[in-house]
Amino acid sequence: xxxxxxxxxxxxxxxxxKGAGLSVAALLVGGLSFERYVVPKDRGIPVMDNYPLAILExxxxxxxxxxxxxxxxxxxxxxxxxxxxFNYPLQDEPTFLIAIKGVKITTxxxxxVPTSGFAPVSPSSKAPMTGVIYDPFNDISIIALSGICQxxxxxxxxxxxxxxxxxxxEAQLVGYKTNGTGVFEWPTNGLIYCKCHGSQYNPxxxxxxxxxxxxxxxxxxxxxxxxxxxxxxxxxSSLDDPSTFTGSxxxxxxxxxxxxxxxxxxxxxxxxxxxxxxKKENLxxxxxxxxxTQSIPSTIYxxxxxxxxxxxxxxxSFDVNQVNGSVVLYKTVVVSNSGPWKGNFHRxx
Amino acid sequence: MEKAEYEKNEYxxxxxMEEEKDLPEGTYKIxxxxxxxxxxxxxxxxGAWVATALIYQIVTGIIIFFYYSQVDPxxxxxxxxxDVPFGHIILTSHLYMAYAMIGLVYFHMMRQWxxxxxxxKWRWLQWILGVVLFLLTILTAILGYMLANTAIAMAxxxxxxxxxxxxxxxxxxxxxxxxxxxxxxxxxxxxxATFSHLLAxxxxxxxxxxxxxxxxxxxxxERSGLANDDKTEKGKMIPWYPTNxxxxxxxxxxxxxxxxxxxxAFPQKLTLGYGSLAYxxxxxxxxxxxxxxxxxxxxxxxxxxxxxxxxxxxxxxxLIIPFIDRYHKKGVLERPWIxxxxxxxxxxxxxxxxxxxxxxxxxxxxxxxxxxxxxxTLISFLPVYAMRFAKKDGDANAN
Amino acid sequence: xxxxxxxxxxxxxxxxxxxxLMWYFTQVKPYAYERYWAITLVINLFLFAAIIFMIxxxxxxxxx
Numbered sequence: 001x002x003x004x005x006x007x008x009x010x011x012x013x014x015x016x017x018k019g020a021g022l023s024v025a026a027l028l029v030g031g032l033s034f035e036r037y038v039v040p041k042d043r044g045i046p047v048m049d050n051y052p053l054a055i056l057e058x059x060x061x062x063x064x065x066x067x068x069x070x071x072x073x074x075x076x077x078x079x080x081x082x083x084x085x086f087n088y089p090l091q092d093e094p095t096f097l098i099a100i101k102g103v104k105i106t107t108x109x110x111x112x113v114p115t116s117g118f119a120p121v122s123p124s125s126k127a128p129m130t131g132v133i134y135d136p137f138n139d140i141s142i143i144a145l146s147g148i149c150q151x152x153x154x155x156x157x158x159x160x161x162x163x164x165x166x167x168x169x170e171a172q173l174v175g176y177k178t179n180g181t182g183v184f185e186w187p188t189n190g191l192i193y194c195k196c197h198g199s200q201y202n203p204x205x206x207x208x209x210x211x212x213x214x215x216x217x218x219x220x221x222x223x224x225x226x227x228x229x230x231x232x233x234x235x236x237s238s239l240d241d242p243s244t245f246t247g248s249x250x251x252x253x254x255x256x257x258x259x260x261x262x263x264x265x266x267x268x269x270x271x272x273x274x275x276x277x278x279k280k281e282n283l284x285x286x287x288x289x290x291x292x293t294q295s296i297p298s299t300i301y302x303x304x305x306x307x308x309x310x311x312x313x314x315x316x317s318f319d320v321n322q323v324n325g326s327v328v329l330y331k332t333v334v335v336s337n338s339g340p341w342k343g344n345f346h347r348x349x
Numbered sequence: 350m351e352k353a354e355y356e357k358n359e360y361x362x363x364x365x366m367e368e369e370k371d372l373p374e375g376t377y378k379i380x381x382x383x384x385x386x387x388x389x390x391x392x393x394x395x396g397a398w399v400a401t402a403l404i405y406q407i408v409t410g411i412i413i414f415f416y417y418s419q420v421d422p423x424x425x426x427x428x429x430x431x432d433v434p435f436g437h438i439i440l441t442s443h444l445y446m447a448y449a450m451i452g453l454v455y456f457h458m459m460r461q462w463x464x465x466x467x468x469x470k471w472r473w474l475q476w477i478l479g480v481v482l483f484l485l486t487i488l489t490a491i492l493g494y495m496l497a498n499t500a501i502a503m504a505x506x507x508x509x510x511x512x513x514x515x516x517x518x519x520x521x522x523x524x525x526x527x528x529x530x531x532x533x534x535x536x537x538x539x540x541x542a543t544f545s546h547l548l549a550x551x552x553x554x555x556x557x558x559x560x561x562x563x564x565x566x567x568x569x570x571e572r573s574g575l576a577n578d579d580k581t582e583k584g585k586m587i588p589w590y591p592t593n594x595x596x597x598x599x600x601x602x603x604x605x606x607x608x609x610x611x612x613x614a615f616p617q618k619l620t621l622g623y624g625s626l627a628y629x630x631x632x633x634x635x636x637x638x639x640x641x642x643x644x645x646x647x648x649x650x651x652x653x654x655x656x657x658x659x660x661x662x663x664x665x666x667x668l669i670i671p672f673i674d675r676y677h678k679k680g681v682l683e684r685p686w687i688x689x690x691x692x693x694x695x696x697x698x699x700x701x702x703x704x705x706x707x708x709x710x711x712x713x714x715x716x717x718x719x720x721x722x723x724x725x726t727l728i729s730f731l732p733v734y735a736m737r738f739a740k741k742d743g744d745a746n747a748n
Numbered sequence: 749x750x751x752x753x754x755x756x757x758x759x760x761x762x763x764x765x766x767x768x769l770m771w772y773f774t775q776v777k778p779y780a781y782e783r784y785w786a787i788t789l790v791i792n793l794f795l796f797a798a799i800i801f802m803i804x805x806x807x808x809x810x811x812x
Contacts, residue, residue, distance in 0.1 A: 035529055038529060038532040038533045039528065039529060039532040040532065040536055040537040040542070041537070042537050043528075043532055043537040043538070044528065080628055080629070081628065082628070083626045085626060092540070092624075094624075113512055113642070152508045152511050153504075153507035153508060153510075154504050154507070154508070154509070154510075155500075155503070155504070155633050156626055157500065157621065157625070157626055157627045157628070157630065158500070158631050160628065160629075162629075166629070168629060173708065195631050196504065196508075212358050235695065285537060285538040286538060287539050326540055335626065336626065337625075337626035337627055337628050338628075343626075344622065344624040344625050344626070345624045345626070346498075346540075346622070346623050346624025346625075347421070347423070347424075347624055348620075389808070434778075434779055434782070435782055435785070435786075436787045437782065438782055438783065438785075459752065585811070586811075587807070587808060587811045588811075589806075591803070591807055592804055592807040592808055592811075595800050595804040595807065596804060598797075598800055599797050599800045599801055599804060602793050602794065602796065602797040602800070603794075603797060605793065606790040606793050606794055606797070609786050609789065609790050610786075610787065610790050612786065613782075613784075613786035613787055613790075614783075615784040616783070661778055
């Protein structure tokens with residue numbers, strides 16, 4: 001103890017210290033209210049009320065057609081694929097646009113785990129999965145799946161689609177064989193494989209997670225959410241002829257999370273709802289995609305499992321985002337790793 | 350002539366560094382110690398090297414800060430590399446010095462671990478502050494690595510946010526605590542807000558904290574003196590000024606020179622920007638992240654039951670080592686299990702780094718994991734105890 | 749040669765040989781020779797370090 005001349009006598013010093021301690025503690029308790037400072041006013045506030053109706057455009061600003069996407073369709077013998085990505089529902093939320101030749105993507109069976117190894121379920125006579133564009137004239141399925149891995153949120157190029165003959169090196173390390181060579185062969189139409197931690201999803205099963213059915217366990221807990229697509233012309237040949245259908249524009253109008261927990265924006269745990277189409281949810285913590293100058297289609301068409309094959313209606317009947325009671329058309333740019341759509345989904349033109 | 354009432358100016362500046370003898374009573378002294386020649390052994394200077402790296406990072410960091418922009422971080426980084434005079438050299442050397450700093454922090458820590466200099470009057474506190482500095486170094490490095498907005502950096506940010514949300518705290522207090530922590534890290538999560546926050550944390554918050562704690566860490570060192578040189582011998586002490594200063598400047602120049610040579614010889618290539626698409630290729634995380642990345646899944650028991658508790662456990666163990674080292678003697682072989690565990694940590698870190706770097710995203714089987722950890726245990730503990738036995742045997746024979 | 753003279757010699761070499769090179773690399777073809785500039789900077793620093801080393805040796809010897 002310092003008993004020097006400048007030291008305050010013991011009893012008084014103790015009182016001083018106690019008082020000062022109390023004062024500092026009070027200051028800290030009051031100061032805790034400053035924690036609001038780090039939470040901006042617009043944090044956690046949805047940027048729109050519902051999922052937007054968005055027209056898919058190329059980087060030059062022209063709407064893309066079904067035929068444009070079909071040029072990028074991959075077959076089971078493809079050795080590489082162009083990555084096509086657009087942002088939906090908000091900016092910086094990459095979504096894969098995958099076109100697969102010779103496959104009609106149908107709703108996966110309720111039991112995601114197949115009984116016969118992990119070979120894809122063969123296309124049945126069932127109607128295409130809701131929200132998938134199936135071109136019956138060319139036998140091509142176009143599906144949009146979230147590009148955010150449901151394990152730890154890796155995005156393209158870490159997560160990407162490898163068609164039948166392009167098994168990635170990392171997948172070979174965990175035991176996948178080229179197809180036709182054994183039990184854990186790379187599926188005919190390939191997988192979406194995440195190189196961060198090896199999550200595997202099958203696009204032909206509507207983005208279902210493989211869980212423990214692959215060569216190595218898929219660490220993701222959920223399947224990739226599906227982004228619902230529609231066209232402005234009908235794929236039914238009794239209504240529209242093939243060239244009209246393939247020339248139609250593509251619209252994204254929502255998210256199907258039948259097999260998935262929505263965590264598109266990597267924000268807010270607990271915002272998890274199961275159902276055919278999730279609405280009014282998780283549109284927080286980001287920037288809205290820009291609005292389009294194109295005219296809003298009067299009718300949009302999408303496949304539906306039941307009761308009839310095609311669901312038709314005005315966009316407002318699809319529960320899309322509305323401002324002051326009318327539907328707003330947004331736009332989202334499809335970018336690719338090469339070709340005329342080469343671009344960056346984070347820094348758009 | 351009348352005598353001046355005021356003190357005369359002293360213009361001989363070399364006298365500033367003279368030893369202060371008669372300070373008034375009650376003065377608080379922060380001293381720079383004199384040491385004997387033993388103090389000039391190279392392994393006593395590991396801390397000075399880390400301090401050199403810190404100062405270099407601050408200087409080059411300020412230079413880079415002039416040209417960085419959080420509005421378009423990737424383009425700003427490209428601009429610094431391509432268009433700012435000396436920008437490529439400075440940015441690369443900032444990166445390489447960060448690598449060196451982390452390496453030197455590990456080296457500094459393991460040296461004190463093996464020598465056992467974490468015990469003594471204020472040394473326990475110095476050790477604890479050192480561990481805090483170690484964590485701050487790693488965190489600052491990761492924040493700096495995110496600032497370029499590369500694909501790998503954003504993967505790290507996304508994974509970090511998800512870890513926070515899925516941690517025990519994230520599950521118990523999602524709104525109150527994790528939302529708040531995320532607010533600090535990314536604001537409202539738009540690109541500009543995210544990078545403004547990351548930038549402020551990197552250049553101001555974490556670096557200032559690091560500098561402040563380093564000042565206390567260094568003051569405590571000057572109070573305690575060298576761990577192995579606590580005997581003062583009259584007439585044999587070498588004054589702090591100028592020898593000690595010269596030694597520090599000399600080693601600083603060597604380290605900085607080597608880093609600049611590396612930066613000139615191997616300029617950094619900026620990896621794929623966030624949002625860019627490339628088929629079949631992907632960047633790998635920086636080497637100092639890979640051991641943590643690998644440890645997370647190498648436990649083979651999942652993140653929540655294996656990886657995260659394992660990392661936290663190792664950190665707590667390192668933090669409390671001054672209190673659990675109960676050996677009475679000082680030597681390396683006199684404190685066998687501490688030494689063996691130190692060797693185990695060094696080997697584990699090296700193996701995890703190399704493994705993580707070569708196979709970043711692969712989960713290993715539990716059998717391989719067990720095999721790896723038990724072999725490392727054997728390799729580190731067996732030789733230490735064997736050498737201790739041999740030494741005792743040798744001493745017994747000599748007597 | 750005396751230590752004192754060696755120190756002067758190093759200083760003169762820095763001034764006459766290394767410094768003009770540093771300037772050359774920044775003035776002729778600006779920005780093209782940054783890597784060589786960095787190397788000459790390090791040479792300059794190391795020559796300075798050599799002087800520091802010699803002074804340090806002297807100060808230690810003085811005491812022991």
